[in-house]
Amino acid sequence: MSARRKSDVDTSRRAFLKVSLAASGALVVGVGWTGLVTAAGEETWVPNLYVRIHPDGRVTIVSKNPEAGQGVKTAFPMVVAEHLEIPWERVEVEQAPLDDRYGRQVVGGSRGTPDGWNDLRIAGAGALYMLTRAAAAQWNVPPESLAAVNGVIRHEESGRSAAYETLLEGAARQPVPDVSVLKLKNRPEEFKLLGRFVPGVDNARIIHGKPLFGCDVRMEGMLYAQYVKCPVFGGRVKKANTPEVERQPGIVRAFVVKGTDNLSGLMPGVAIVGETWWAVNKAREKLKVDWETTHADSSEGYALEAAKLARGDGETMRHDGDVETALEGAEKVVEASYYYPFVSHANLEPQVATAVYHESGKLEMRAPSQNPRGARALIARTLGMNERDIHIELERIGGGFGRRLTHDYMVETAWIAREMRVPVQLQWTREDDLQHDFYRPAAWHHFRAGIDGDGRMSAFDHHFITFGRGGEPVSGASLSSSHYPAGLVKDFRLRQSIIECNVPTGPWRSPGHSAYCWAYQSFFDEVALAAEKDQLEFRLDLLSRSFGEPPLDLARTAGTLKKAAQAAGWGRDPGPGRGLGMAFHYDHGGFVSHVAQVHAKGNRVRVEKVWSGIDVGPVINLSGARNQVEGAVVDALSTSQLEITFAEGAVQQSNFHDYALATIDQAPEVECHFIQSDFPPMGLGEPPMAPAPPAIANAIFAATGVRIREQPWSRAGIIV
Amino acid sequence: MGQITLSINGEKHAVDVSPDTPLLWALRDHLDMVGTKYGCGVGLCGSCTVLIDGEAVRACTMPVEALENVEITTIEGFHPAGGHPVQRAWQEEDVAQCGYCQGGQVLAAAALLKTNPDPSDEEIEDAMGGNICRCGTYPRIRKAVKLAARYASEEGGEA
Numbered sequence: 001m002s003a004r005r006k007s008d009v010d011t012s013r014r015a016f017l018k019v020s021l022a023a024s025g026a027l028v029v030g031v032g033w034t035g036l037v038t039a040a041g042e043e044t045w046v047p048n049l050y051v052r053i054h055p056d057g058r059v060t061i062v063s064k065n066p067e068a069g070q071g072v073k074t075a076f077p078m079v080v081a082e083h084l085e086i087p088w089e090r091v092e093v094e095q096a097p098l099d100d101r102y103g104r105q106v107v108g109g110s111r112g113t114p115d116g117w118n119d120l121r122i123a124g125a126g127a128l129y130m131l132t133r134a135a136a137a138q139w140n141v142p143p144e145s146l147a148a149v150n151g152v153i154r155h156e157e158s159g160r161s162a163a164y165e166t167l168l169e170g171a172a173r174q175p176v177p178d179v180s181v182l183k184l185k186n187r188p189e190e191f192k193l194l195g196r197f198v199p200g201v202d203n204a205r206i207i208h209g210k211p212l213f214g215c216d217v218r219m220e221g222m223l224y225a226q227y228v229k230c231p232v233f234g235g236r237v238k239k240a241n242t243p244e245v246e247r248q249p250g251i252v253r254a255f256v257v258k259g260t261d262n263l264s265g266l267m268p269g270v271a272i273v274g275e276t277w278w279a280v281n282k283a284r285e286k287l288k289v290d291w292e293t294t295h296a297d298s299s300e301g302y303a304l305e306a307a308k309l310a311r312g313d314g315e316t317m318r319h320d321g322d323v324e325t326a327l328e329g330a331e332k333v334v335e336a337s338y339y340y341p342f343v344s345h346a347n348l349e350p351q352v353a354t355a356v357y358h359e360s361g362k363l364e365m366r367a368p369s370q371n372p373r374g375a376r377a378l379i380a381r382t383l384g385m386n387e388r389d390i391h392i393e394l395e396r397i398g399g400g401f402g403r404r405l406t407h408d409y410m411v412e413t414a415w416i417a418r419e420m421r422v423p424v425q426l427q428w429t430r431e432d433d434l435q436h437d438f439y440r441p442a443a444w445h446h447f448r449a450g451i452d453g454d455g456r457m458s459a460f461d462h463h464f465i466t467f468g469r470g471g472e473p474v475s476g477a478s479l480s481s482s483h484y485p486a487g488l489v490k491d492f493r494l495r496q497s498i499i500e501c502n503v504p505t506g507p508w509r510s511p512g513h514s515a516y517c518w519a520y521q522s523f524f525d526e527v528a529l530a531a532e533k534d535q536l537e538f539r540l541d542l543l544s545r546s547f548g549e550p551p552l553d554l555a556r557t558a559g560t561l562k563k564a565a566q567a568a569g570w571g572r573d574p575g576p577g578r579g580l581g582m583a584f585h586y587d588h589g590g591f592v593s594h595v596a597q598v599h600a601k602g603n604r605v606r607v608e609k610v611w612s613g614i615d616v617g618p619v620i621n622l623s624g625a626r627n628q629v630e631g632a633v634v635d636a637l638s639t640s641q642l643e644i645t646f647a648e649g650a651v652q653q654s655n656f657h658d659y660a661l662a663t664i665d666q667a668p669e670v671e672c673h674f675i676q677s678d679f680p681p682m683g684l685g686e687p688p689m690a691p692a693p694p695a696i697a698n699a700i701f702a703a704t705g706v707r708i709r710e711q712p713w714s715r716a717g718i719i720v
Numbered sequence: 721m722g723q724i725t726l727s728i729n730g731e732k733h734a735v736d737v738s739p740d741t742p743l744l745w746a747l748r749d750h751l752d753m754v755g756t757k758y759g760c761g762v763g764l765c766g767s768c769t770v771l772i773d774g775e776a777v778r779a780c781t782m783p784v785e786a787l788e789n790v791e792i793t794t795i796e797g798f799h800p801a802g803g804h805p806v807q808r809a810w811q812e813e814d815v816a817q818c819g820y821c822q823g824g825q826v827l828a829a830a831a832l833l834k835t836n837p838d839p840s841d842e843e844i845e846d847a848m849g850g851n852i853c854r855c856g857t858y859p860r861i862r863k864a865v866k867l868a869a870r871y872a873s874e875e876g877g878e879a
Contacts, residue, residue, distance in 0.1 A: 069818030199814035206819035209755020278745035374873030634856025665845035667858030685738035
């Protein structure tokens with residue numbers, strides 16, 4: 001892992017250059033690098049893009065990334081505040097719009113924390129460095145003799161002190177420091193604020209219902225819209241009775257949008273625009289569209305195709321040693337097949353965006369987006385606009401989970417707003433949302449494992465049946481050939497078969513991992529049982545050796561597993577009707593293992609508690625970190641009970657009656673144990689997700705003897 | 721269309737809507753009170769929870785014509801100065817993730833504690849079971865409801 005350390009240094013140099021660039025960039029908005037900006041007779045120091053220190057002592061810290069509930073709007077400013085040595089209570093957090101000067105502004109891949117870590121530390125430490133130099137110059141003492149505590153620079157020898165706000169003018173005159181002289185904190189021992197339980201900065205707005213989300217945007221003269229697309233993906237409008245729809249009360253316009261071929265962009269449809277959303281919703285009942293469709297994909301068809309492909313060999317993606325010979329020579333062979341269906345993101349806030357297209361040719365948009373830069377590019381390309389003419393404000397995202405990395409709803413809004421030339425808010429219905437998602441793809445996993453005379457898993461054969469277009473896996477449907485247990489067993493083979501599909505797929509929280517970890521780790525449970533080994537012992541043995549490049553950091557993985565097992569009291573008798581199960585995993589930079597305890601009454605199962613061992617380096621916000629783990633466990637349990645199915649090319653589910661997300665009565669208690677290892681901090685939106693379903697499913701087996709090999713778990717007769 | 725007078729957060733509002741308009745859309749589109757959220761439109765998720773005469777009700781399926789003689793409290797009007805035990809507990813436990821459902825959760829919790837000041841886990845689950853949180857903050861909601869009950873009992877007043 002020394003390579004990562006090295007790249008940190010490189011990143012901080014880049015980050016520094018970017019901070020320097022803020023100088024010229026800031027000139028654009030009328031403030032110089034480390035300049036003073038005059039507002040209402042007061043002077044505020046703006047040392048860089050992230051920090052503004054006001055003459056009254058208030059400090060504004062800008063959060064550059066979109067907030068989707070992953071806690072970045074609190075965690076990022078905490079990093080700046082920690083390095084600026086200011087009390088958290090004095091910090092006001094401001095959400096940045098899309099602005100190229102910030103670099104990456106994405107919620108995804110749990111990358112926010114590792115990517116932001118250096119810039120944010122430099123922003124805080126750089127500003128503090130200049131404040132310190134300003135005090136040193138004023139008092140004519142060496143800067144090294146000064147200390148900063150709670151927003152005050154102190155000179156211990158003379159007893160002199162100065163609040164930051166009294167040093168702004170001097171600080172603005174200091175030369176910009178080289179990043180190498182800045183003191184960046186790395187470890188929990190150095191932190192004052194980081195690692196503490198800090199409640200979210202938007203909490204007050206949330207519990208008082210203040211405008212915060214995309215659907216809360218109101219503009220002068222704003223109209224409301226819905227956009228009706230073909231239930232069969234890719235379908236085109238042949239004919240629509242738009243004049244009749246326009247005659248409905250409160251309707252301003254109804255029109256056909258020809259659209260494009262881009263399933264992730266502007267698809268053909270009918271826009272209905274009116275004075276209120278409810279008027280639009282009612283008018284939609286009168287809409288009749290004659291659609292032209294080109295395919296009729298169905299879940300039944302997929303299953304038949306999968307069964308046929310399973311009888312074939314598939315394409316060999318990797319072959320270490322000789323699997324067939326190893327299996328023939330094995331003491332025991334375990335064979336099992338696992339299946340999981342398509343699932344939807346089902347953000348609680350249905351897709352929404354608001355835009356106004358000005359006569360000047362500029363588009364202003366306010367929307368929840370996980371990747372606003374991607375959205376801007378899509379809008380520019382589709383509308384034939386220049387990216388410079390598109391401004392995007394980032395609204396708090398009412399649930400991301402990967403859905404808002406795709407910006408169909410934003411390009412639809414942009415198109416309708418340009419057509420209307422007044423502000424328009426496009427608000428999808430729940431049904432639109434569930435039936436026009438970018439689904440996590442289904443897959444079938446056919447496993448065979450050989451156990452040697454020592455009870456070790458020695459050979460592994462895996463036929464993965466997934467979905468693709470033109471012979472290549474679609475988004476979210478690929479599996480790395482170096483995924484464990486590749487590299488952990490001597491004889492290993494991965495084969496792949498692809499089912500052609502026409503339905504849109506996309507990244508879904510911890511893409512791929514959140515689905516297939518359940519299959520691997522449930523199957524390992526079966527292998528351990530066949531080998532007559534304890535589950536913990538079996539897994540630790542698997543993580544004790546590698547053949548060639550290990551597929552994951554074995555020590556860190558084993559560390560989280562031991563931590564979770566210890567916390568759960570692994571090995572104890574959980575009592576009648578109860579069972580314990582475990583799973584480990586690594587993805588998106590984070591190592592997480594869970595142990596689950598369930599209580600079964602017949603086929604009804606209550607997940608009582610989950611103990612988590614987590615290694616993502618030092619924790620930034622203890623509350624946010626725990627919240628991600630708790631939420632991921634609930635999400636995992638919820639999603640394992642759900643499925644999206646297709647018939648004649650369209651989604652069959654429509655609302656929460658047939659896509660019933662988990663409710664509070666199903667949620668377990670979650671206990672987090674963080675291993676604050678000596679690595680840079682990583683994100684936590686994704687890593688706790690993948691190992692949760694198998695830990696729970698393995699606990700269900702321990703309690704009931706029912707091995708769940710299909711999702712939703714009701715197919716195995718289990719009700720959670 | 722016609723004038724309907726609604727009493728919301730202690731004030732009378734005349735809205736010019738068709739009588740079958742759900743309260744949710746009267747609030748959001750006619751009165752610009754956007755704290756009450758749309759999630760499903762059919763009373764399945766609880767994002768649109770409001771209090772009607774103190775009881776938790778789904779605004780997305782409640783036509784305004786049925787509401788002329790009742791007192792409606794939305795999340796904006798629920799103790800706007802803060803300090804209600806449920807509000808304090810929600811901040812203390814840092815319940816929210818994305819926060820979209822939380823206005824509804826807060827009102828559902830307040831309605832529960834009004835009739836049951838010391839609910840068991842099971843009673844909390846029964847009362848809050850209609851309020852979906854897609855982010856999965858349920859473990860914290862359970863804790864926060866209990867904390868709110870404790871705050872209320874310490875204050876000696878009703879929640």
